[in-house]
Amino acid sequence: MNEQVTPVPLMELTSGVYAFKALALATDLELFTDLADGRTVTAAGFAEKHGLQLRPAELLLTACTALGLLRLEAGGMYRNTPMSEEFLVKGKAYYFGGWITVVDRHEYPAYLKLADSLRGNHPTTWDPKRQESLFAPDDPVMTEHFWEGMHALSAYTARLLAGALDFSKIGRLLDVGGGGAAFDIELCRRWPHLKATVFDLSFVCDLTRPRVAAAALEERIAFAVGDFFTDPLPAGHDAVLLSNILHDWGEDDVQKIIVACADALPTGGLVLICESFVADDKQGPPLAALMSLNMLVETWGKNYTAAEYSGWLRAAGLEPEGVTPFDGLGANGVLVARKH
Template sequence: MTPEQLLGLTAGFQTSCAVMAACELDLFSAIVDRGSADPETLAKALDLDGRGFSYLLAALASLDLLEIDDGKYRVPEALKPFLDSRSPRSVVPMIRHQANCARGWSQLAWTLKNGVPVPDVAGVNGALVEFQDFVLAMNVVANRLAPKIADSLRNVGLLDFERMLDLGGASGTYSFEFLAKNPNPSAKAVLFDRPAAIEEAKIKAKTALRGDSVEFYPGDFYVDPYPTDVDFVWISAIIHQQDDDATQTMFRKSFDALRPGGAIAVRDVYIRDDQTGPKAAAFFGLNMTVRTLKGKVYSARETISALEKAGFQNARLAIPADDMSAVVAAQKPAD
């Protein structure tokens, strides 16, 4: 690698910060509303000081995220579905979530010295909007991944449940997709998440196919009992936020919630046993280091052992992958 390439590895932060700031300010939606607008009008509409704003607009235009016409800026037609925060295909919630993560990442060296995240200072939109952004960001990822994951689960015989528990199911994307692809037309899902996430899920359920087959269960899965009498527990992108003890308890409570013969599936990014990769697991491990007190990336082997310790049998890496689409699954013994 040349010195220029090395420096190129780190120069990207300025581009990231410019795009993240635009999304935190919801700049693209403000421009879409006006068709096109000059910097003064936009600064006023967004309640900005004005200093530096013309540079932001010019920087975004240099990245082809804006077009300039006679001193006015507009969003390219092809990008409107992704950059308008109100569009169903918008990626803005995920970019805002990245902006929230970036505050911790910018102090990674400090966190590695001290073992804890830097104290978080809320961004311009405040903590509640940050949580909503997080839930919607999960939905941006899940919208793309869920159809593929549902097909993979069906191929390995895990999609023919009668009543599933979606633990930390956020706005319900997986529940809706799994119900839509489940061969059993009377299948149901119970969505267990924090009350604010459940509110987002209720909105989505109104338009989702089989949305009326979802039961909502607001609460804290570290404190509250789990819904029982389920035959499938789906734990997607959850265990990485917690330590081994919490994961063991989560698997034990899932075991108790399941009917005999029921299945559990744990979707996550799994690190190799010697912690040497893959890349997505290494970077996600850093993300958990800067974002949580006890989060980590698990290896598939650790996850399988924890499931066996909780009483499950036939624990295996059911869907191998180098990224967040890997699934470890197991069965509760039939009576």
Template sequence: MASPHPVAPTASPLPLMQLATGFWAFKTLATADELGLFGMLDRLGGGTVEECAEELEIGTRPAGMLLTGCAALDLLERRGDGRFVNSALADAYLVPGRPYHFSGWLRMLDQRLYPGWGRLGEAVRTNRPTTWDPDKQLHLFDTEDPGLLSVFWEAMHAVSSWTAQRLGEVVDLTAGTRLLDVGGGSGAYAIELCRQHPGLKATVYDLPKVCPVAERNITEAGLADRIGTLPGDFLAEPALPGGHDVIVLSMILHDWDEDTNRMLLDKCCAALPPGGTLVISELMVDDDLTGPAPAALMSLNMLVETEGGRNYTAAEYTSWLRDAGFSEVRKVPFEAPGANAAVVARR
């Protein structure tokens, strides 16, 4: 028989409350970005609640709530005169036109992934993605709105640029001369790594419709003389392009199942010369499968977005690399938005 006076748990429910309301913080950020709040504050040098309401064409009540919410999230600061201004974080990443503008990533999360994650239970029960329909679409972005695809590449460039900087600081590529960025997308890794290593040249290898995106970014970065693009399908082609002594796989392997990844690693090994280097940059799950949270949740994102992908452990990569013929495999931890470690191997 249950006690009429149950003993209260000693653990606080606050962590559960924070988990349960986590989307509140995201939607506050996403809405402020959608309204153009951070760009407006930068342009005006700050504003009161009333001034912001007028500029954003919203009521003073929601304006005050939104500004307070953003201040509570350290996105804004309130000065003594009552004017709100962008915090250093918002100034660096949320103002349009900044080199590492993060807005594309926020819009991708809000417009594509947020609805898909709303059906996570369905994805878990069916083992099928919820952001697209494999029965009706050929791939992830088949029939996708061109505007949202543009947002996707902007998002990937922002996340990848910052991640590539951190990777270049912890992985020594000074011995490399030619880098192949397999599935290089917007060209962010090639751009940042070539900036850090003046003696390095690079090739971005991706689908024909993706290469123009990389070409624009490469030209804007002033690196067209050192970075080229090469259209192709790294899964369908029998071999990867040769002539490179470094290959980078950044946020590629989490899209695919083990068999596909092993096939790709075999291709990498065949394409590299003896002594060549392969770098895998990913959010890696701990070997004991207990975290960390960013990698574990990104793995669930692969359930929502892909048919067979997930985030893998460094131990899994190490095993596959050795089976493919690589040696001197090592894990190099670092912290970045798109990766928490690199696995580096020698051909």
């Protein structure tokens, strides 16, 4: 046996399920929200609040502490760490709990059937025989959890995009499949001259309008109802944003969407593809590769490489100008292409 090789990394991979379920349960119990603004709790106090015995209460709190989600102080007092305070407290701008709920209730059960997806080459988070797509308006999981979860992913990533690219010469942005408007809200806040249009299905636009109103951006963020496979995209925009849209679809559909975006743009207009790009050699990075595997249980798509996108962009009359990397949630950069 090679003494320099150990199975410890395998144990770390295996224990990922323990860590995630601890995070998901603590989030569901609103532990971190209860500890907002410097509040503390003891194991006994946590047990009493939730009707638990002391042993399981202490085990969950210890796990959260070991994972960097809580800090244990003198007197057995637990409090939020800065990360939990910023991203796991309900009501905070970049609350991540929505995505945790989606993974726990929507995706985790599907992974029990991952082998079915592998052998059948089909999703398992929804039934393709009964639904037209993942984005069915009558799917209760989608309406109750998915859009909230996507907003959790998008808001923080949008903030990074707003700082990574120069939007000073983009006056009007078309956000294709932009349900939730997280990108439009963040970009409009960062760039006061910018106006945006969310193009999405009717029920998604209806779910999104209250968010835009709450951000007091109704005069700068408009809505256009449509289906990007059947309806022409609205003209009159300087740039089109495709954020975490293309990975949901197979190669033929991706190319159709890119062509539709190109057709809607004037000469010199930009397409912005914000995604978690798999490396061109398809050896990583790990999160992009795992998110790509996640598309096996979710959709008919996968996470594509920048090289693959570049070929499709050129075929549609767009010239790629490279990828600007950043460390976002569900996205690791933005590929910019300009219409000839």
